[in-house]
Amino acid sequence: MQPLSGFRDFLPASCAERNYIFAKWREVAGRYGFVEFDGPVLEELDLYKKKSGDEIVRQLYEFVDKGERAVALRPEMTPTLARIVAAEHRQFRKPLKWFAIPQVFRYERPQRGRLREHFQLNCDIIGEESPEADAELIALVIDVVRAFGFTSKDFVVRISDREFWMELLKLEKVPSNRWEEMLQTIDKSEREPREKTQERLGKLAKPVFEIFEKGGESAKLTNIIENLRLRGLADFAKVDVRIVRGLAYYTGIVFEVFDRAGKFRAIAGGGRYDQLVAQLSDNAVSMPALGFAIGDVVLGEMIRGHAAARAQMEKTIGAERAVEIYVVIAKEEQRGNAVAMMQQLRDCGYRVDYSLAAAKVARQFRLAEQSRARFAVVFGDEWPQVGVKDLETGQQVLVAHDDVLRHVAEAPSRA
Amino acid sequence: MQPLSGFRDFLPASCAERNYIFAKWREVAGRYGFVEFDGPVLEELDLYKKKSGDEIVRQLYEFVDKGERAVALRPEMTPTLARIVAAEHRQFRKPLKWFAIPQVFRYERPQRGRLREHFQLNCDIIGEESPEADAELIALVIDVVRAFGFTSKDFVVRISDREFWMELLKLEKVPSNRWEEMLQTIDKSEREPREKTQERLGKLAKPVFEIFEKGGESAKLTNIIENLRLRGLADFAKVDVRIVRGLAYYTGIVFEVFDRAGKFRAIAGGGRYDQLVAQLSDNAVSMPALGFAIGDVVLGEMIRGHAAARAQMEKTIGAERAVEIYVVIAKEEQRGNAVAMMQQLRDCGYRVDYSLAAAKVARQFRLAEQSRARFAVVFGDEWPQVGVKDLETGQQVLVAHDDVLRHVAEAPSRA
Structure with a gap:
């Protein structure tokens, strides 16, 4: 008998690597004053429908349980967090700085190397609209990756702002019911032929391509880079407005972390989602929020492929297991x-x-x-x-x- | 929106308690030379059918996935372990001493206080038939509970042997296809009226009740108690043949841990399952094995209800989170x-x-x-x-x- 396709057995050696990653995640989140929470691995399907991006909803690991409920194995942690915060926020002073290490699931057609589960570190700040929170969160994701032995030669955070694009969409009088589609087209532009992007953008193609060429900018983005510079982290970050992120609920600053060599998909990604708590509580609670997730699969591959990072991991595991x-x-x-x-x-x-x-x-x-x-x-x-x-x-x-x-x-x- | 019935949100305070429990579990298992592994939260339904007890199969959180596979959220970890060991044992020297901290699931009619998920520490020794392994495993479960601040005044391990009963069944010429039913009746006897047990046991009632009264014994059981005495742990254990365990795959020594005050269900339980690896590998691999599981729910209630255990937990959490x-x-x-x-x-x-x-x-x-x-x-x-x-x-x-x-x-x- 085998494990189900897309699911991993963790024999002791790989379980030790996983625990090494989890321990570093916990340690760095703790240094930033984040505290851990968790939620159910299974949630009502409705929690994800429409609140997340199309892509994630299509890939939901959903089913009907014995009690006729439509449920899904969680594809991400943010909706659970927003649900909990909407219900429980009164007992905490704001802002909340919370992290979790959930296993998340998706159901895709099986492909080589495509898993149906992975673990993520999720770090979120809830109840803070100050741009300092965006800088703090980006500094944290940088330090999370640095903790494994990587330097600014190895990775970079590309930082963007959805508001930058939404201002353009307003200026160009694109009807608001088409905004999400336009944003997703911009998000995919790096991975698709220019002609396809052009066709989808229509009359928006000209200004968008112009921005791609000369590079977009905004005061908010410049301030975040400046804040990171003060922290000594400027070498790890750059403004890049082509980043939009696939999830529908983002509202402001968004970012993704990439290896400089370009060998892997995004290592991590996140951003602001100031409306999600309100949406999930029928506007009973409104709270600005932002967060990121970093997964164990790409990070693990990067560590094993990097001499210093791998040596650090093996030394730590060896000492702990003896x-x-x-x-x-x-x-x-x-x-x-x-x-x-x-x-x-x-x-x-x-x-x-x-x-x-x-x-x-x-x-x-x-x-x-x-x-x-x-x-x-x-x-x-x-x-x-x-x-x-x-x-x-x-x-x-x-x-x-x-x-x-x-x-x-x-x-x-x-x- | 609420979590699904029977599933827990872990807000930071309860997540910290959970992590405290996990950390102690890992620490004590490590002291005994156990290494951690993990497996998928979802497995093929067939892995559980017939190999486990009726009760656990009736309560399976099972469903059909989008690819038409009959699958189940794992109700316990032992079948996964046996599956992995059957496939991978050649790369390890025996005996294996492995532990895992899985979240496990069951689908029962919702009742107050009945959860559909909980976490367990599972510790297993694979590939060792020596009774010393049974003693080592029972010493470990004792030390796991002791680590939280409990003493022999707070809990006891009741140790039994299925072979003791199987010898009686042979002696009384009970056909082997009725053995499991008889064992389950003996297992339930403490929780059911004597008349019901008597009726189910039939002609076996007389010898069984006699044993209940005078207390059963065997050389194997006496040796285990003696081994625990050498370790200074005799006060934590006693022979009690009424323990049989609900899972069908047990073959030898079985045990359950109870609070002395009798306020809770069993805190932990386990035993030998020498045939399971063979069953799951169609007799390709045969390997003696034994293990136990201890859950987070009853243990957590015990800790919170015990002044010294609670104080130890709060002190540890306070120091770590500040x-x-x-x-x-x-x-x-x-x-x-x-x-x-x-x-x-x-x-x-x-x-x-x-x-x-x-x-x-x-x-x-x-x-x-x-x-x-x-x-x-x-x-x-x-x-x-x-x-x-x-x-x-x-x-x-x-x-x-x-x-x-x-x-x-x-x-x-x-x-």
Whole structure:
């Protein structure tokens, strides 16, 4: 039997990589004063219909449950967040700085390398209209990527503003029911032939292409770049109005993170969605909001393909996973004394392993080394003394069994 | 809009409690040399049909996906583990000691307090038939519960053996196609009227009730208790053959953890399932196995209802969530200098927060205190000096702005 197509098994090595990514995400979000929340993996289908972009709705992993409810595995976290905030915001002072690490789902025709699930870090600021919040959020996404060992040579945040385009649409008298379509055409322009974009834009093609050529700008965008410059992060960001984002609910500043080499899809993306909380609460609660998401799949590929980032990951995982003490039972009659000692060591917080079945001493030492233990504690004929072998230096000493804890605790720490 | 019935939103306070539970689970499993894995939240329905107990199959959160596959949100982790092990075991030395923290699902008629999802710690040992493995696993479940601040006054593991009952069934010549039914009746006997159990057991009632009264025993069970005694854990365990467990795949030692006060359902449960890997691989791979699961819901209720356990949780969460440095912008012209400093502090790993919008100084200090920050760093007229206020002692000093990092790093640590 296999996992379902598009779903991943996480064997210990890949689970450790995933946890390394999650731990870094949590650490950096914490540095920015964000606190973690979560919501259900399954939501009512209505939460996503019309509030998100067409693309995400077409790809919903939706079904009808045993109680005849139309439900969907969450395709993204923002609607859940907006739902929670609309209901619960009164108990918190604003702005909220919240993050989550949801697994999200989509149902697409299976293609090679296209998964139906992935994990995301979502960071959102709710209840703050100041542009400082946009800068803070972009600084955070930069620091999230930097934390894995990447520099401004490796990635860049392209920052844009939907209001910039909406002003053009007003100026050109495009009816507002066609705005979303125009914005999506601009969003897709980099990935489609120029003729197709031109056809879709119609009379808007001329001014849009002009802006593409000379580069758009606005005071708001300039201010954000200036704020990032003050933080020492200017090298990681540039204004690029071609970024519009696929989700329908964005209202202002939007941004996407790309690898400079252009090998991957966007690593992360986000922006302002000042109307979504109001929409999901039937205008009972109105609250400015902004956020971004970064996924584990592209980021993981980038880490594995980057020497320094990969080395940092492997070093961290190696240190965290190693067994510290391996108990060797040289005489089976000593098993009782051995498990008694193990319990003491584990109670003190040491990671301790041993052979559950009787085994030759040489095999037990081999297992000790494979488990990357620092010490082997050997129970044999010398009882009530036991051998303590430092597996790094090879040095072995005999100590009284009730001195083992002190001996291990006082050993100089690992290189 | 509400979450779906039976699904939880995790606001920051409850998410922090959940993460506290997860962190303890990971820590204790690590002490026992277990490594983490994970699998898909969605699996083929066939993976669960017939392999699990009737009860769990009736409650499956199953549906047909857009590709006409019969699938289910995982009701438990063991079938996924057995599937992975059957396919991948060759790359690992045995025994495997693996753990996972899956969210699992069931679809029941909604009742007050009955959730449709919860999280579990699953710990499994694969490829070891030695009874030492059963003792190691039971010691682990004891230490997992102890880690939250509970003692032998608070909980007990009741240990039983399905082989004990299967020997009786053989002795009494019960046809093997009725064994599972008999075992389930014994399993339910504590929760059903004696007459109903008697009726279901038929001629088996007499010997079963006799065993209930005088207490069953076996050499295997006595050995496990003795092993736990050597570990200093005897007070946490007792033999109780009335435990059988609801899942069909158990084959040997089974156990459940209960609070001594009897206020809750079982906190945790597990046992040996030596045939499941073979069943799921059409006998291509045969491997002895055993494991347990402990859920977050009952455990969380127990923690919140126990003074010492609750205090330990709140202390840990408080220390982890506190902002360390709050930046106060007393003059808006200083915002640039403030964000530059914040970036330096965050780069050094400090958790730093500030007001994203202009605000009165008094309000910013109030926010600093509410965020439980240790220090406020104040940017005002004194630039290039800044104020550093220790919010615990109330002491404020002026320091050169490029001395702030050193000043903060050298401060004596929090009480």
